[in-house]
Structure formats: C-alpha cells, structure tokens
Amino acid sequence: MEIKKELIKREIAGETVLIPVGKTVYDSNGLFMLNELGAFIWEHLPEADIAEDICRIVTDEYDVDLDTAKRDVEEFLQRLSSHGII
Amino acid sequence: MLNRKQTEPQLSKYLHAKGRALGLPIAGNFELTARCNFDCPMCYVHLKSEDVEAAGRELSAEQWISIAREAKDEGMVFALLTGGEPFVRSDFFEIYHAMKQMGIMVSINSNGSMLKGEVLRRLIDDPPFRVNVSLYGGSNETYRRMCGRAAFDDVIENIAALKNAGIDVRLNVSVTPYNEGDVEDICACAEKLGVHMKLASYMYPSVRVNGGKYGYGDRLSPEKAAAASVRWDVLRFDDETFSKRAEAMAELRLTEEPECPVDSDEGVGCRAGSTSFWMTWDGRMVPCGMMTFPVVHPLELGFKAAWQELRRATSEIRLPPKCKTCPKRSVCAMCAAVCVTETGEFGKVPEYVCRMTDAVISQTKAAYEERKSENGN
Numbered sequence: 061m062e063i064k065k066e067l068i069k070r071e072i073a074g075e076t077v078l079i080p081v082g083k084t085v086y087d088s089n090g091l092f093m094l095n096e097l098g099a100f101i102w103e104h105l106p107e108a109d110i111a112e113d114i115c116r117i118v119t120d121e122y123d124v125d126l127d128t129a130k131r132d133v134e135e136f137l138q139r140l141s142s143h144g145i146i
Numbered sequence: 147m148l149n150r151k152q153t154e155p156q157l158s159k160y161l162h163a164k165g166r167a168l169g170l171p172i173a174g175n176f177e178l179t180a181r182c183n184f185d186c187p188m189c190y191v192h193l194k195s196e197d198v199e200a201a202g203r204e205l206s207a208e209q210w211i212s213i214a215r216e217a218k219d220e221g222m223v224f225a226l227l228t229g230g231e232p233f234v235r236s237d238f239f240e241i242y243h244a245m246k247q248m249g250i251m252v253s254i255n256s257n258g259s260m261l262k263g264e265v266l267r268r269l270i271d272d273p274p275f276r277v278n279v280s281l282y283g284g285s286n287e288t289y290r291r292m293c294g295r296a297a298f299d300d301v302i303e304n305i306a307a308l309k310n311a312g313i314d315v316r317l318n319v320s321v322t323p324y325n326e327g328d329v330e331d332i333c334a335c336a337e338k339l340g341v342h343m344k345l346a347s348y349m350y351p352s353v354r355v356n357g358g359k360y361g362y363g364d365r366l367s368p369e370k371a372a373a374a375s376v377r378w379d380v381l382r383f384d385d386e387t388f389s390k391r392a393e394a395m396a397e398l399r400l401t402e403e404p405e406c407p408v409d410s411d412e413g414v415g416c417r418a419g420s421t422s423f424w425m426t427w428d429g430r431m432v433p434c435g436m437m438t439f440p441v442v443h444p445l446e447l448g449f450k451a452a453w454q455e456l457r458r459a460t461s462e463i464r465l466p467p468k469c470k471t472c473p474k475r476s477v478c479a480m481c482a483a484v485c486v487t488e489t490g491e492f493g494k495v496p497e498y499v500c501r502m503t504d505a506v507i508s509q510t511k512a513a514y515e516e517r518k519s520e521n522g523n
C-alpha cells in the first residue's frame with residue numbers, strides 16, 4: 061500500500077510514534093502513536109496491496125483468528141486513511 | 147470567542163508523563179541566537195551586537211545539529227527554536243531542516259517581522275509544527291515605542307500569510323508599560339486573524355541581561371500587571387465562563403490549566419529539568435530559559451551526561467516552604483523561575499508575585515460584580 065505522507069517512525073519512552081517530515085503538514089495532534097499491532101502493520105504496509113494481504117501477515121505472526129485480525133486491521137487502516145496517510 | 151479552547155494534545159502530555167518516569171528529555175528549547183532585529187525592553191535574552199561578542203560566541207549550525215541529534219537519541223520529540231530572533235541567523239534553515247529530518251517536531255518562536263518572501267516559501271515547503279509569534283502591540287505606534295520599529299502592519303500581514311498557508315500560528319502577547327493600553331486592540335487583532343493568543347502580564351526580571359539584578363525589570367507594578375490579566379479574562383470569556391472562573395477564584399481554585407503545569411510540592415514540579423531543557427545561545431544548558439543556574443555544559447560533557455547532571459541538580463531545588471502551604475498557591479503564578487529571578491534564590495518568597503496574586507483575586511471579584519450588575523442580576 062502506498063504511504064502518501066513522509067513520516068518517520070520513532071521509538072520513544074517505549075512507544076512507537078510516527079512523526080511528519082518534509083512537506084507533510086501536521087494535523088492537530090502533530091504526531092501519531094501506534095500500538096504494537098499498529099507498529100507491526102506499519103512495517104508491512106509497503107509489501108501489501110490490499111487489506112487481505114495485511115490480515116494474512118497478521119494471522120501468520122499473531123495467534124488471532126481471521127475475523128479479529130480483519131476488524132483490527134480495518135480499524136487501523138481507517139485511522140491512517142482518515143489522516144490522509146494512505 | 148477569542149479563546150478557542152486549546153488544550154495540549156493528549157499525546158504530548160502522555161509522552162511527558164512517561165518521559166518523567168524514565169528520565170527522558172522529551173522537549174528541548176534551542177536559543178539559536180541572542181541577536182534580534184527588534185529591541186524590546188523586557189527581553190530576557192536579547193543583547194546588542196557589540197555585547198554578544200563580549201558575552202560569548204553563538205554555536206555554529208553544526209554544533210546545534212549535533213546537540214539536537216544527541217538529544218533525539220535520548221528521547222527528544224519536541225524542539226522549540228527561539229532566540230533572539232531565530233531568523234536573523236543566515237543558517238537557520240540548515241539547522242531547522244536537519245532537526246525535522248531527524249523526526250523531531252519543531253516549533254519556532256519569532257517576532258514575525260521576517261516571515262515573508264523566501265523565508266515563508268521555505269517554511270511552506272517544510273512546515274514547522276507551530277510558529278509562535280510575539281505580538282507587541284496593536285499599532286505601528288506601539289511597535290515603535292516598544293520594539294524600536296514600526297513593524298506592526300508587516301507582522302500582521304506575515305501572520306495572515308502563514309495562516310493562509312495552513313501553518314499553525316499562535317500569538318504570544320507580553321504586557322509591559324509600553325503597550326498596556328493595547329490589550330483590547332491586540333485581542334481584536336487576534337480575533338480578526340482567527341488565531342489563538344496567549345497573554346502574559348507577569349514579566350520575569352531579566353536577570354540574564356541586566357547584569358544579574360534580581361527582582362528588577364522594566365515592567366508594570368504587580369497591581370497593573372494583575373489588571374491587564376483580569377482585563378484579558380473579561381475580554382476573552384463569555385459571561386458564563388467568566389462567572390465560573392471568578393467563582394472558582396473566590397475559592398482559590400483555577401478553572402483552566404496553567405501554561406506550565408506545576409505541582410504544588412516544594413520541588414520544581416514543572417517540566418524544567420525533568421522532561422525539558424533549555425540551551426542558551428552560547429551553549430549552556432539550564433532547566434528553563436529564565437534561569438541562570440543550575441547550569442551544565444553539553445559541549446564539554448556530551449549531551450547525555452549533561453542532561454543527567456541537570457536532572458540531578460534540578461531535583462535538589464527546593465521552593466519556599468511558605469508557598470507550599472499557601473492557600474493561594476493554586477491561583478498563583480509562582481514557580482522555580484519566578485522565585486529565583488525575583489529573589490536570587492529558589493527558596494525565597496517572590497513578593498512581587500504575592501502582590502500580583504492578591505490583586506488578581508480582588509480585581510477578578512470586582513470585575514465579576516461589575517459584570518453581574520451590568521447584566522442586572
């Protein structure tokens with residue numbers, strides 16, 4: 061999936077955050093925090109074409125059923141797209 | 147309403163809270179220069195060019211970038227580039243781009259006079275998290291009196307351009323004897339521009355530039371400073387909000403969070419030296435820009451060791467025992483920087499601020515009653 065905004069992933073105080081760089085304009089929060097699953101998905105976004113690809117990668121890595129994975133992945137992708145990131 | 151409620155993003159608060167527990171420097175302030183194209187009497191940094199040379203040397207862009215990188219490696223997320231006027235440095239963008247590229251959220255303090263043309267274009271190309279513009283008055287006349295330059299029209303035009311470019315701009319207003327009559331005009335300006343503003347009428351004694359005279363500053367009396375602050379409350383709050391605030395204040399409570407969140411113990415309590423640090427233009431590190439000590443030297447010690455030393459020294463600071471038990475503490479602006487700049491010691495009660503607090507309480511009460519009687523209930 062294409063990441064439209066230039067963001068740097070940083071580990072701070074045990075949290076994973078995405079910080080805008082370059083032309084990317086900050087939204088109201090400025091930065092974006094990822095939970096463990098979010099950080100995992102973020103790493104694998106470039107190799108996925110559609111949401112199903114990500115669900116598969118998630119179920120390969122985590123001990124979750126497909127429905128749960130689907131729900132979590134969709135929620136996360138929704139969050140990213142509402143910020144114009146994907 | 148002038149006061150769109152602007153609370154700090156939860157995420158930033160959360161990172162500061164975690165950083166505090168882990169001892170991380172979450173936020174850094176970088177005073178890139180002491181030079182400025184304005185000459186304001188209450189400035190705590192600005193030196194004349196000849197004095198800058200006498201006082202020390204500005205760090206190079208490479209030095210700033212390397213300190214920022216070390217700070218980032220220790221956990222710095224937020225950086226504020228300030229001065230002086232940071233844009234007087236011809237290598238400003240070198241430092242700024244490098245910091246942003248590291249994944250640091252960079253904000254800028256500026257007097258606004260140079261935010262046009264090429265500077266504006268470069269900011270739009272690589273936008274900052276926020277620009278805080280100090281607004282010194284509501285007319286060219288006041289600007290001439292206070293800053294030595296009739297820059298008001300330019301500054302307003304530049305703020306509007308920044309805002310149109312989608313950059314978050316905030317106004318910082320300092321009330322002094324030179325512009326105390328402008329509070330209404332300034333509020334109207336902010337309203338017209340549609341930007342959030344913050345007004346401060348308490349001015350720290352400029353210990354750093356006045357030859358170390360504690361408690362001295364070219365500033366309003368505590369009562370007049372209180373009047374400006376209450377005036378602003380009257381202007382920015384609608385009837386209901388103002389009433390709530392006044393009723394809370396009568397019980398010595400605040401309804402909104404103070405700018406620097408301070409707990410009410412005897413230690414420093416705010417973020418200074420706990421999750422934030424301040425680098426002066428000549429390379430010293432202090433907990434907060436108003437303080438001259440405790441001071442450490444990252445150029446000699448390296449950032450990490452300097453930061454650890456700063457935390458340790460800050461943790462030993464004790465504020466006045468009297469303030470700890472003072473019933474007015476929660477409505478009082480007292481903090482470590484206030485105590486030390488007013489009295490020369492962290493542990494001494496800042497009388498100016500006691501007087502200002504008393505005046506804020508009584509004047510808020512008076513304004514509340516006046517508003518009530520005007521409204522006929």
Ligand code: SF4
Nearest residue numbers: 469472475478480500
């Ligand atoms: S500075 Fe004065 S009013 Fe404020 S807390 Fe201390 S004693 Fe109380």
Ligand code: SF4
Nearest residue numbers: 406416418434481483
């Ligand atoms: S010492 Fe005072 S002025 Fe400095 S950061 Fe803390 S609360 Fe703010």
